[in-house]
Amino acid sequence: MVPTNYYLILSAILFGLGIVAFVFKRNIITLFMAIELMLNAVNLAFVAFSQSLGKPDGEVFVLFVIVVAAAEAAVGLGIVILTARNRHSLNVERVDLLKL
Amino acid sequence: MNEFLTHYAFLIVPIIKIAILVLLVLTVDAYLTWLERKVIAHIQSRWGPYRVGPHGLLQPLADGVKFIFKEDPMPAGVDKIAYFLAPFLTLMLALTSLAVIPFGPQRFTIWGYETHLGIADVNISLLVLFAITALAVYGVALAGWASNNKYSLLGGLRSSAQMISYELTLTLSVVGVLLLAGDFSLRSIVEQQAQSGKGLVSWNIFPQIIGFLCFFTAAIAETNRVPFDLPEAESELVAGFHTEYASMKFAMFFIAEYTSMITVSCLCTILFFGGWLSPFPVSWTFTQFLPSVLLIPFGLWVLYDGIRYETIFGRLLLPGVGTALLALGGALLAYPAINGYIQGPFWFFAKVFVFLFVYIWMRGTLPRFRYDQLMSFGWKFLLPVSIANVVLTAAAILIWGKH
Amino acid sequence: MTAPLIIFFVLAALAIFGAVSLILQRHPIYSALSLIVVMVALAGLYLLMGAEFVAAVQIIVYGGAIMVLFVFVIMLLNAGLEERTNFSGLATYAGIPLALAVSGFIAAAIARSGGYLPAPAPSGALTSTKTLSMLLFTEFVYPFELTSFLILVAILGAIVLAQREN
Known part of the structure; x- marks a missing residue:
């Protein structure tokens, strides 16, 4: 029997690590992975709440989140490939044409 | 001792079952080659093969010895962790996927622990199987990437694209x-096909x-077999993703391929051909x-062939095998239980066995697809057809009910 | 310590290890592999909670499709080791405090909400796939249709992006 709080704390830790990865990593693909990590952390919280409240609604939301993540990965990686083709680099610091 | 067994039977029985299944599958893999x-x-x-043992029957043994004792060179510039991880991952996932397959209807009790033929009986066994298959692509992709070889990389890229498309x-x-079954459990899918008791007629294949044709085609593509063996197309890519692997690591890829052939055959049997059900009415x-009736004539034939065999070893071994088969057939007649x-x-x-034979038959018959043909076949033909099949089935159930 | 609790701590440790490894690895392919470890560990946690369908979907879609796409792109672009460049001003001065603040905020919220949560459902209470699908196609049918539209748009977007200009 695992208290729901444990799941929520784990979810918060994973979300925090996702933010840290997003801030510290320089590779565009890894930044995307950091976003996926944060989405996963949120999913964990959804399932934990759904189990604790005895309502399956939260699990349905997880399915929606997964669909959105899949759509995001498809479009995002398309953009990454284009960027890499045009800028010859995957470093986010080198994609700075819009910078003043 | 007995008390200990009863207490820990839930742990010991599955471990014994796993050991038996792994040994069995590895032997079957060897004789499948x-x-x-x-x-x-x-x-x-x-x-x-004809030289090693009568009818080449000891060839798998010789191959095994060769795999173990060959030198295992590591090419320069490989990514060591991924290079080692890939074959282990591939073999592990291939063997794990067999764990959810039920091999027979019976339940039996050992040391007070009720169990069944098969390792795990989960509610969502079909989904578990798909989950494991879905992860299998990493083994091939990593092997191709880690080898530091352009043929391997091309093979790995091809395979990941192919496996995503056909999944x-x-x-x-x-x-x-x-x-039709209304359940993800492989066991209840089989039981649903038994309901009318009319044998062959109630199988899902009709x-x-x-769905079956789409499934079998896609499954062949998932296991990277001819005519979809582009990841290792030897006339274009040397050996594709496992070009740089030798000795036991190569054998792991090999065993994994044959194991997934067995898994796919089991799955076809369960989903479409009634699993362990007899094709005849009850x-x-x-x-x-x-x-x-099948074992006794086969045993007699092996006996007859063995007596006339060229080598002395064959003349000793084959009649022995024939007698064993005869005895087995006789025992089945004598003990109805x-x-x-x-x-x-x-x-x-x-x-x-029939499905495994079809696999081999296709390898002997069909040429390999071209890469663009493979992609357009998968996306433009197979996928729409399988979606149409879903819609048609749903409509039929809505109109006529399930039976 | 009961068996579910032990399983929870093992899987949680695995998930955190994977997330930390994602940050520390310098090669994107190892970051991707670390993320797969996190996802498989989370699938295990979902099973532990009795959400079996979500666990299977997690591995099939996240592990088998999305992450394969990442690995595929990394291999396709032949991405090498990550360059270590200077952080932008925003990342240096606001990044770490912001990350800490968000994590702290969430942790505080959880710590405070402890009393409001009802007792957890008995473990092993499986959410059957049937319940889930009934909910998906009755109460949530509108969002469900919207997500299918979203996927269509994403497919079109990916095709337009991948097309070479003539």
Whole structure:
């Protein structure tokens, strides 16, 4: 029997690590992975709440989140490939044409 | 001691079952290579392996010894962790996927622990199987990437694209079966096909023939076999993703490929061909003697062939095997209880064998697809057809009900 | 310590290890592999909670499709080791405090909400796939249709992006 709080704390830790990865990593693909990590952390919280409240609604939301993540990965990686083709680099610091 | 066994039976029994299954599967894999070489040789008017043991029966053993004792060179510039991880991952996932497959209907009790033929009986066994298959692509992709070889990388890229594309069809083509069964458990999918008791007629293959064809095609692509063996196309890519692997690591890829062939054959049997059910109606009780009726003539033939065999070793070994088969057939006739018990597994393995034979047959017959043909076939033909199959099945159930 | 609790701590440790490894690895392919470890560990946690369908979907879609796409792109672009460049001003001065603040905020919220949560459902209470699908196709049918539209748009977007200009 695992208290729901444990799941929520784990979810918060994973979300925090996702933010840290997003801030510290320089590779565009890894930044995307950091976003996926944060989405996963949120999913964990959804399932934990759904189990604790005895309502399956939260699990349905997880399915929606997964669909959105899949759509995001498809479009995002398309953009990454284009960027890499045009800028010859995957470093986010080198994609700075819009910078003043 | 006995108390200990009863207390920990929930742990000990599965471990014993896993050990038996792994040993069995590895042996079957080894003899599958022998069967494949023999069948393809005969398709191409050759003799196939003939030197090691009578009819080349000890060839798998010789191959195994060779795999173990060969030098295992590591090419320069490989990514060490991924290079080692890839074959282990591939083999592990291939063997794990067999864990959820039920091999027979019976439940039995050992040391007070009730169990069944098969390792794990989960509610969502079909989904678990798909989950494991979905992860299998990493082994191939990593092997291709880590080898630091452009042929390997091309093979790895091809395989990941191919496996993602065909996985969609693989999953969608079984939705029809799921609609009919209303459950993800492989056991209840088989039991649903038994309901009318009319044998062959109630199998899923008749309402789901389109689904079956899509499933089998996609499954061949998932296991990277001819005609979809582009990841290792030897005439273009040397050996594709496993070019840089030798010795035992190569053998792991090899064993994994044959194991996933077995898994796919089991899955075809369960989903579409009634699993362990007999093709005859329940009222035909005399079909129970079919195993003996098949075993005894086969044993007699092996005996006859063995007596006339060229080498002395063959003249000793083959009659022994023949006598053993005869004895087995006789025992099944003599003990109806045992005969009744093996009916389920007998039909299951007979059907699995047919599918494995079809696999080998196709390798001897069909040429390889071109890469763009493979992609357009998967996306523009197979996927729409399997979606249409889902819609048709749903409509039919809505109109006529489930039976 | 009961068996579910032990399983929870093992899987949680695995998930955190994977997330930390994602940050520390310098090669994107190892970051991707670390993320797969996190996802498989989370699938295990979902199973532990009795959400079996979500666990299977997590591995099939996240592990088998999305992450394969990442690995595929990394291999396709032949991405090498990550360059270590200077952080932008925003990342240096606001990044770490912001990350800490968000994590702290969430942790505080959880710590405070402890009393409001009802007792957890008995473990092993499986959410059957049937319940889930009934909910998906009755109460949530509108969002469900919207997500299918989203996927269509994403496919079109990916095709337009991948097309070479003539």
